Every structure is written in structure tokens, then in C-alpha cells.
Amino acid sequence: MCPSGLAQVADGPPLALFADGLDTAIHRLDPGTRRFQPMSRLEGCAASLTAGHSGEVVAVLASTAYEPRNVHAGPPAGRLARLSDTRPELREIRWGTQERLSYQACDGLGLDGLLILPVGRGREDGPFPLITLVHGGPYARYADQFLLGTSPSAQWLATAGYAIFLPNPRGGEGHGHAFAAAVAGAVGMQEWTDITSGIDLLIADGIADPDRLGIGGWSHGGFMAAWAVGQTSRFKAAVMGAGISDWGMLVATGEWGIWEAGLGGSCGWEAAGPHRHDQLSPISYASRISTPVLILHGEDDTNVPVGQSTYFHRALRRFGVEYEFVVYPREGHAILERNHQLDVLRRTRAWFDRWLSTPAV
Numbered sequence: 001m002c003p004s005g006l007a008q009v010a011d012g013p014p015l016a017l018f019a020d021g022l023d024t025a026i027h028r029l030d031p032g033t034r035r036f037q038p039m040s041r042l043e044g045c046a047a048s049l050t051a052g053h054s055g056e057v058v059a060v061l062a063s064t065a066y067e068p069r070n071v072h073a074g075p076p077a078g079r080l081a082r083l084s085d086t087r088p089e090l091r092e093i094r095w096g097t098q099e100r101l102s103y104q105a106c107d108g109l110g111l112d113g114l115l116i117l118p119v120g121r122g123r124e125d126g127p128f129p130l131i132t133l134v135h136g137g138p139y140a141r142y143a144d145q146f147l148l149g150t151s152p153s154a155q156w157l158a159t160a161g162y163a164i165f166l167p168n169p170r171g172g173e174g175h176g177h178a179f180a181a182a183v184a185g186a187v188g189m190q191e192w193t194d195i196t197s198g199i200d201l202l203i204a205d206g207i208a209d210p211d212r213l214g215i216g217g218w219s220h221g222g223f224m225a226a227w228a229v230g231q232t233s234r235f236k237a238a239v240m241g242a243g244i245s246d247w248g249m250l251v252a253t254g255e256w257g258i259w260e261a262g263l264g265g266s267c268g269w270e271a272a273g274p275h276r277h278d279q280l281s282p283i284s285y286a287s288r289i290s291t292p293v294l295i296l297h298g299e300d301d302t303n304v305p306v307g308q309s310t311y312f313h314r315a316l317r318r319f320g321v322e323y324e325f326v327v328y329p330r331e332g333h334a335i336l337e338r339n340h341q342l343d344v345l346r347r348t349r350a351w352f353d354r355w356l357s358t359p360a361v
Contacts, residue, residue: 001018001036001176001177002018002019002020002173002174002175002176002177002180003016003017003018003019003036004017004018004019004024004047004173005017005047005048005049006049007049007050007051007058008051009051009053009054009055010053010054010055011053011054011055012054012055013028013029013030013031013055014028014029015027015028015029015039015049015051015055015058015076016028016029016036016049017046017047017049017060018036018038019141019143019173019174020041020174021112021174021175022044022100022112022114022141022142022143022144022168022174023041023042023043023044023143023144024041024042024044024045024046024047024062024143025038025039025040025041025042026038026039026040026041026042026046026049026058026076026077027039028055028076039076039077040076040077040078042060042062042072042080043064043144044062044063044064044065044143044144044145045062045063045143045144045145046060046061046062046063046072047060047061047062047069048060048061051076055076056075056076057073057074057075057076058073058074058075058076058080059071059072059073059080059083060072060073060080062080062082063143063145063146064144064145064146065098065144065145065146066095066098066146067146068086068087068090068146068148069086069146070082070083070084070085070086071083071084090148094119094120095119095155095158095159096116096117096118096119096121096154096155096158096159096164097116097117097121097122098114098115098116098144098147099114099115099116099117100112100114100144101113101114101115101165101198101201103197103198103201104197105170105190105193105194105197106193106194106197107190109170109194111167111168111169111170111194111197111198112168113142113165113166113167113168113198114142114144114147114154114164114165114166115163115164115165115166115202115207116147116154116155116158116163116164116166117158117163117207118158118160118161118162118163119158119159119161121161123205123206123207126163126205126206126207126208126209127203127206127207127208127209127210128161128162128163128207128208128209128212129161129162129163129208129209129212129213129214129352129356129357130162130163130164130165130199130202130207130208130209130212130213130214131157131162131163131164131165131213131214131215131216131352131356132164132165132166132167132195132198132199132213132214132215132216133152133154133164133165133166133215133216133217133221134167134169134195134215134216134217134220134221134224134225135166135168135172135217135220135221136217136218136219136220136221136222137171137172137173137219137220138169138171138172138180138183138187138191138220138263139171139172139173139180140172140173140220141168141172141173141174142166142167142168143174147164147166150335150341150344150345151218151241151334151335151344152216152217152218152239152241152344152345152348153345153348154166156345156349157348157349157352160349160352160353162214162352162356163202163207163208165198165199165202165208167194167195167198169190169191169192169194169195170182170183170190170191170194171183171187171191171220183263184262184263185262185263185264185265185266185276186265186280187220187223187227187247187263187264187265187280188223188224188227188231188280188282189280191224192224192227192228192231195224195228196232199213210234211236212236212356213234213235213236213356214235214236214237214238214239214352214355214356215228215229215235215237215238215239216238216239216240216241216294216348216352217239217240217241217243218241218242218243219241219242219243219303219304219333220243220244221241221243222239222240222241222242222243222244222304223240223243223244223245223282224243225238225239225240225241225243225293226238226240226243226244226245226282226293226312227282227285229282229289229290229291229293230282230284230285230286230288230289231285231288233290233291235291236291236292236355236356237291237292237293237294237351237352237354237355237356238291238292238293238294239293239294239296239348239351239352240293240294240295240296240309240312241296241297241344242296242297242298242301242303242304242308242309242333243282243295243304243308243309243312244281244282244304244308245281245282245283245308245309245311245312245315246277246281246282246283246308246311247260247261247263247264247265247277247280247281248264248266248267248268248275248277248278248281249307249308249311250264250304250305250308251264251267251268251277252268253305253307254302254303254304254305255302255303256303261277264276264277264280264281265277265279265280282312283311283312283315286312286315286316286318286319287319289315289316289319289321290321291321292321292322292323292351292354292355293312293316293321293322293323293324294323294324294326294347294348294351295309295312295313295323295324295325295326296309296326296328296335296344296347296348297309297326297327297328298327298328298330298331298332298333298334298335299327299328299329299330299331300330300331300332301331301332301333302332302333303332303333304333306327309325309327310325313325324347324351326343326347328340328343
């Protein structure tokens with residue numbers, strides 16, 4: 001069970017949202033058992049749960065595969081009706097077909113994710129150049145929602161002819177505590193093979209072209225992109241957005257401090273090295289990297305300070321790897337200024353176009 005939001009009810013027990021695989025569920029607390037009981041399941045992603053005085057009416061912000069977030073309201077155990085209409089002009093745009101994926105990890109663990117096909121194309125038209133976008137967190141997830149964000153944007157890349165793989169490797173929400181805790185002190189281990197298992201499946205199914213693979217992500221997704229290019233040369237391009245290159249340095253300078261050691265596995269002050277976090281830091285594998293990397297970061301990021309990207313850029317320069325390094329002024333961990341968001345979108349797509357547009361010779 002993965003609670004993601006709580007709503008107090010004046011005249012009754014509280015209600016809660018739970019991330020449930022690719023969807024979201026509404027639960028109500030049973031005062032007798034003190035356990036949450038399921039009431040309804042909402043397709044896609046729902047957030048910001050609120051309840052009326054009696055709890056007989058609730059409202060959420062909900063998004064499905066082709067609809068951006070809108071206000072929905074109704075009985076918690078029944079169908080919710082859409083009340084707002086955000087960006088109706090988006091319905092005039094043709095988007096890539098979004099599919100739910102279920103597959104198995106190397107150890108047999110059941111995994112899920114999403115596949116977005118290039119706009120106007122079907123599976124039978126493959127293989128396509130494939131870009132894998134890894135979510136942040138790592139305690140986050142891809143729900144079956146409208147994916148037109150900026151860091152980077154799945155549907156934006158699908159309009160350019162790419163197939164997009166959006167995996168939910170272990171470490172994220174939606175599959176219970178053990179699933180999420182599996183990456184503690186082990187980032188880049190099983191979550192990495194969870195991702196590659198999905199890529200291999202898409203290649204075997206004729207959807208992905210093995211000679212035109214890209215990878216990218218923001219925050220923990222940026223870490224995974226940096227990790228990926230140090231583990232394999234199968235990717236022809238990567239985008240590292242606000243990613244971690246050194247877990248020990250993140251403990252020292254990031255706003256979460258010692259909490260980051262729970263992911264990286266150790267701190268630099270824990271006796272003589274080498275330390276566990278050195279084994280799990282992309283910077284330790286920089287000499288192996290041959291994949292071109294686009295590095296993007298906000299100048300005022302306090303979550304993952306820009307020094308993480310500076311360190312990685314210096315390593316890539318040392319080993320003669322093709323890369324670009326872009327720092328956005330005034331920006332924190334999320335890129336918020338409109339011009340900067342547009343630059344991220346355009347620069348990301350141009351980078352993948354440069355390296356994935358034609359099969360490798």
C-alpha cells in the first residue's frame with residue numbers, strides 16, 4: 001500500500017488516495033479495524049484529494065492518458081465527473097498511442113510501465129528509435145496519465161518519431177513498501193536491470209531498434225541516465241537532467257543531507273574508503289563512457305546542487321566524451337521559467353535527433 005494523500009472529513013473517518021500500480025485508488029479508514037478499506041479505483045493519476053463536510057462527495061485533480069489534470073468530483077465509491085476543462089485545445093493535437101506494459105524482471109518480479117508509440121504509427125510499423133525516460137524520486141512512478149511535461153516530455157518526443165519507454169523499476173511507489181525499499185543502499189543495481197529487461201522486451205517484440213537507443217531523466221532519472229552510460233555503450237545518446245554523479249558529495253552539499261546516504265549506501269566519514277557510495281556513483285565509471293551526454297541543471301538547485309553536473313562534465317571532458325553542459329540561471333531543482341522550459345524541450349529533442357536519427361553504421 002502506497003498512500004499519496006489524506007483528506008480529513010468533518011463528520012466521518014478520513015479518506016486517502018493510494019498509488020496503485022499505474023492507477024490510483026480512494027480508500028476510507030475503518031475506525032473499527034484502523035485500516036484503510038478500498039472504495040473505488042481511478043484510472044491514471046489522481047492527487048489533491050479533498051472531501052465535503054460529510055465525506056459523501058470528494059474532489060481530486062485527475063489525469064488520464066490523453067487528458068491533462070482536471071478537477072473531478074463525486075461520491076468516493078462511485079464515478080467522478082469532470083468539472084473543469086484544462087487546455088481543451090490539446091484535443092486537436094494528435095498524440096502518440098499510449099500503452100500499458102507488464103513484464104518481468106530478471107528475478108521474476110512483476111513490473112509495469114508505459115509505452116508511447118510515435119504519432120500515427122502502430123507496433124507493426126517498428127522497429128523505432130527508442131528513448132527510455134526514467135522517473136525521479138526514486139520514490140515516484142509513471143501512472144497512466146497525460147505525459148506532456150518538460151523534464152523531459154514523453155509525448156513531445158513521440159511527435160518527433162520516437163517510441164518512448166517509461167519504466168517503473170523497483171524503488172518507486174505503487175507496489176508497496178518492500179518494492180520501494182529495495183533500492184536503499186543499492187541504487188543502480190536491480191532498478192537498472194529492471195529497466196534493461198523492459199528495453200530487451202521491446203527489442204524482442206520488434207518495437208525498439210537496438211541500434212537507436214537513447215536514455216534520459218531528471219533528478220533520480222538523471223542519475224540513472226548517468227549510471228547507464230557508465231555501465232554500457234548500447235545507448236547512442238543520453239540526457240542527464242539535475243542528476244547525481246557522486247552520492248558522497250550529495251550527502252555533503254544537498255538539502256537532504258544524511259538522508260541521501262540511505263540511497264547511496266554510505267558517507268565519506270565512515271572509516272577508510274573505498275565506500276559503498278563510490279561503487280554506486282556514476283563518476284566512478286566515467287572512464288568507461290563513450291555515449292554523448294546532454295547535461296542540464298538549474299543554477300540555484302539546492303536538492304541536487306549544480307556541482308554534481310559540474311563534476312560529471314569535467315570527467316567527460318577529461319576522457320574526451322562528446323557532451324553539452326547547460327546551466328539555467330535562477331532555476332532550482334525544477335525548471336519553472338517558460339523560456340527555460342521551452343529550451344529544455346527543444347534542446348532535448350535536438351540532442352536525440354542528432355544521435356538517433358539514422359541507424360549506426
